[in-house]
Amino acid sequence: MFRRGQRETALTTEEPVHPGDGRDGEALHDERLILHAQQGDLPSFNLLVARHQTAVYNVCLRMLRDFALAEDATQDAFIKAWTGIGTFRGGLVRPWLLRIATNRCYDILRAQGRRPADSFDAELVEAEPNWTSQAEIAEQPEQHASRRELSAVLARALGELPDDQRMAIILSDVQGHSYEEVAQITNVAIGTVKSRISRARSRLREVVLAREDAREHLERYIRPTSETIQEGAE
Amino acid sequence: MTGNGDIGSGAARVFAEQHMTDDELNLFIDGEMPAAERARAEGHLAICATCRESMVLFSAIAQALAAIPDARVPRSFQLSPKFAAQRQPFWSRFAALLVPMLPAMRAATVALALLLFGSTAYRALDDTSTSQPGSNQAAAPQPTLTSPAQAQTSATESADTDLAQKAPAPTEADGDVADDSAAGAADEEAAAGAADSSETREDQPPQDIGEAASEGSESNTTLALEAAVAASPEATASPTSTVTVTPAPTATPTSAALPFNDVDDDEQADWVEWVQVISGAALFGLLVLWAGLAVSRRRRLG
Numbered sequence: 001m002f003r004r005g006q007r008e009t010a011l012t013t014e015e016p017v018h019p020g021d022g023r024d025g026e027a028l029h030d031e032r033l034i035l036h037a038q039q040g041d042l043p044s045f046n047l048l049v050a051r052h053q054t055a056v057y058n059v060c061l062r063m064l065r066d067f068a069l070a071e072d073a074t075q076d077a078f079i080k081a082w083t084g085i086g087t088f089r090g091g092l093v094r095p096w097l098l099r100i101a102t103n104r105c106y107d108i109l110r111a112q113g114r115r116p117a118d119s120f121d122a123e124l125v126e127a128e129p130n131w132t133s134q135a136e137i138a139e140q141p142e143q144h145a146s147r148r149e150l151s152a153v154l155a156r157a158l159g160e161l162p163d164d165q166r167m168a169i170i171l172s173d174v175q176g177h178s179y180e181e182v183a184q185i186t187n188v189a190i191g192t193v194k195s196r197i198s199r200a201r202s203r204l205r206e207v208v209l210a211r212e213d214a215r216e217h218l219e220r221y222i223r224p225t226s227e228t229i230q231e232g233a234e
Numbered sequence: 235m236t237g238n239g240d241i242g243s244g245a246a247r248v249f250a251e252q253h254m255t256d257d258e259l260n261l262f263i264d265g266e267m268p269a270a271e272r273a274r275a276e277g278h279l280a281i282c283a284t285c286r287e288s289m290v291l292f293s294a295i296a297q298a299l300a301a302i303p304d305a306r307v308p309r310s311f312q313l314s315p316k317f318a319a320q321r322q323p324f325w326s327r328f329a330a331l332l333v334p335m336l337p338a339m340r341a342a343t344v345a346l347a348l349l350l351f352g353s354t355a356y357r358a359l360d361d362t363s364t365s366q367p368g369s370n371q372a373a374a375p376q377p378t379l380t381s382p383a384q385a386q387t388s389a390t391e392s393a394d395t396d397l398a399q400k401a402p403a404p405t406e407a408d409g410d411v412a413d414d415s416a417a418g419a420a421d422e423e424a425a426a427g428a429a430d431s432s433e434t435r436e437d438q439p440p441q442d443i444g445e446a447a448s449e450g451s452e453s454n455t456t457l458a459l460e461a462a463v464a465a466s467p468e469a470t471a472s473p474t475s476t477v478t479v480t481p482a483p484t485a486t487p488t489s490a491a492l493p494f495n496d497v498d499d500d501e502q503a504d505w506v507e508w509v510q511v512i513s514g515a516a517l518f519g520l521l522v523l524w525a526g527l528a529v530s531r532r533r534r535l536g
Contacts, residue, residue, distance in 0.1 A: 046312040053311045058304050071308055078311050087333060150298040172264075173299035179266055198260040204295050222294045 030093040038085050045085065049078050052094050055175060056101045062170045063105040065159055073108055077101035095177070099185045102167060109163060146220040153214040157207040161200050168196035169204075254278060254285045256292075263293045329530035332523060339520060346517040353510040360503060 030051070036044035056077055061070035077100045088096055158166055164186075171182045172193070179197075183190040208214045254262070254275060261267040262275050279286050332339065 042313060042315060042317065049312045050310070053307055054304055057307045057311070061305050067308070074307075074311050078313065079317065082313055082317060086329070089333070147298055147301050150294075151302045154295065154298050155302050169299065173296050174302050176300060179264070194257060194261060194266065197264075198257040201260055201292055201295055202256045204299075205291055208295065218291075218294060218298075221298070222290055 031090075034085070034088055034093055037082075038088070042082075045082055048093060048097075052097050053078070055094060056097055059098055059170055059175060060101055060105055062155075062158060062174060063102070063163070063167060064108060069108055069112075073101060073104045077104050080104070092181070095181050095185050098171065098175075098177075099187065102171075102185055105167075106163070143221055146217045149217040150208070150214065150221055153208060153211065153217065154204055157204050160207065161203055165196045165200040165203070168193055169200040172197050173201075253282065254288075256288070259285065259289050259292050263289060263296060329527050332527060339523065343517065343520045343524070346513050346520065349513040350510060350517055353506050353513065356506055357503070357510065360506075 030048060033044045033048045033051075037048065053074065057070060057074045060073040060077070061067065064070050064073060077097065081097055081100050084100075158169070161169065167186060168182055171177045171185055172179065177185065179190050179193050182197075183193045186193070208218055258267070258271075258275065262272065262279075267275060279289060
């Protein structure tokens, strides 16, 4: 069974912003940090930035598929979060930050008026082999390689999805958020989230099965049931 | 049912009638399916190879997506100290304080608007009703009498209130005053009726009558008012009166009765005016807050 929330530990390992002032980014929880930030404490807010900037940047990058635009969108999102920190009504900080970031991404996509670029896919996939899933610990080397190849194919295929479906699948499967959190971040009903995720996976399945090399990677990755998958594809 | 494996019994048999949809499969692998449906899905997957294959495929895709590596952030996105000064303009901070109170603000705005509207409407209706005596008397040759308050003031200057209310008849009974009066035909008829009735009254002090007559001659307005009062049903229904007086046909009973309630009306009008002023000021303040919230929202979205 696929389990969510796998990336949480990897995303909180950023260095403290001000190691010398007695603050510890991992010791202070988001709630305390946001309270301090709401009182005008910029270092506390910067601790929040350090804790969540990887997630925010990667969501922007997957959505915009452009390094420069993703960088700008991430910075804009944090600036907007700081200037509007008084509007934070409690709850989890990361969905709030991601909501600001996704809105910024949609604004940029609308302003661009074009589909995201495909040229950076290979560079993106090879950017950082930051494996965080608990499943791959028990993987065989061949299975590990197949999964990585499959991930590269899927990362490329994400660019073919409509914006809404791509955002839902990035937040759900890539970032590991629950359906409720995705609904909160994208400001849609949870039923819409379920539908978008299902359609996105169906589309990705079609892409994988349509490509022979991708299908081979998939078969090797799920070796125990590769024969039945082959039959299903045929 | 396309026939994939053996069909079990009970719930599994029902679920095996058709394959699971993609939505159902994805809900199942994400653990978002309700418990009851999940049990049936498990029963179906146990006997349906096609759905089982689809589930494995979707699950593999989800796991492969989760394994997509995170890109390293190119730089830190922490804000420099210069942003501390740019933090939260006044309206943003103020809006943040108001956000939790939005429901109460909505209710207060509606309540104050209704209160202001109600008090304004009440005053408008009150002004309309109280201005009717003036309009009736304006038809008579007394254009200077515009409101009962003026009439009351004149009556107070000419005689005490009891005399003005209870003994207007001797004023006309004196004869001279009646001759000097420039009141219209209706008032004259009313005065004449009052004069007739005054002849049989037993409780009229002569000296008071004389004083009232001498002072009442100072103002034609007062005379007209007293004539109207004398013609009113209240005056004829007075327990001090022993003769039933037929009101003049042109006299307006309701308008003639108003001076009796002028004191209460004034107090009530003052109270309503205060309500109107306070509710209007509070509503204005709330509207300023709403405008500020709108500006803050526009700047935030912009």
